[in-house]
Amino acid sequence: MEHIDKTRLRRNDVIFIAALLAVVAIAGACLYFLRGEGNTVTVTVDGEVYATYSLAVDRVEDIHTGKDGLNRLVIKDGKAWVETASCPDGICAAHKPIHREGESIVCLPNKVVITVSTADSGNQPDIVV
């Protein structure tokens, strides 16, 4: 039986790592470039749809969750972002405005997810609860 020193880097390792990174790069590129501009945002709270808003209409909405959870969603110039939030980490409020299809802002403490999607043209919802 031939003996291979397992502590030495082998050509297989390099091929494996290169293949792994190639798959990740392709998947990342697809996710990024195949996303078009979205026209609606869907807000879910704890997995349940809370509301759907059109990105074409500027508005400010307070999303109330639980006892005193609050995320203030702002939609302006076709982009959506969280202006203020009650969560301790403030990560959702620090997130950059979203507008591409599939982009999302997640607030784990309040279990709020805001996702951009594309609704069929013609019946763009202004607000559907």
Add this chain to the structure above:
Amino acid sequence: MQNKGKDTAFLGLCVALALGLAYIEVLMPPLLAAVPGIKMGLPNIILIFLLYRRGVASAATVSLLRIVLVTLLFGNTMAFLYSLAGGVLSMAVMVLLKKLNFLSVTGVSVAGGVTHNAGQILMAMWLMNTAELGYYLIVLAVTGTIAGLLIGLCGALLIRRIPNRW
């Protein structure tokens, strides 16, 4: 010659080292701001060493003890479940790849790093009921590869340099 007492003492030392590395991770800024509690897996360096020197049982034992102790010392339940998912998945993948024998320590470690991160984010997706976190898999696959590579190179060095009686 190995004896049982010495074996236990050695594994205890490994748990302590893994805890030290885990503590360094706690001090570092979060890997993923959006999902706090996800770690890059520095203690894997100990697990890689154990996996090749002492076998699956020792590596898995130290891994589980480390996860439980980190939670008791400075973790929360969320972080515990993330660590557990990442730890179990990466250990399973590393054991399998080691058996298949077509990669060196470094390649096995890279696979472990990526699956460690994947396990954590999959657990977060399941707990939070938010598939949107899946996008972070891409980011975490890259950081997992880099971390796994560095850990694997260090691990290989340890396995080569530390005398066989350990």
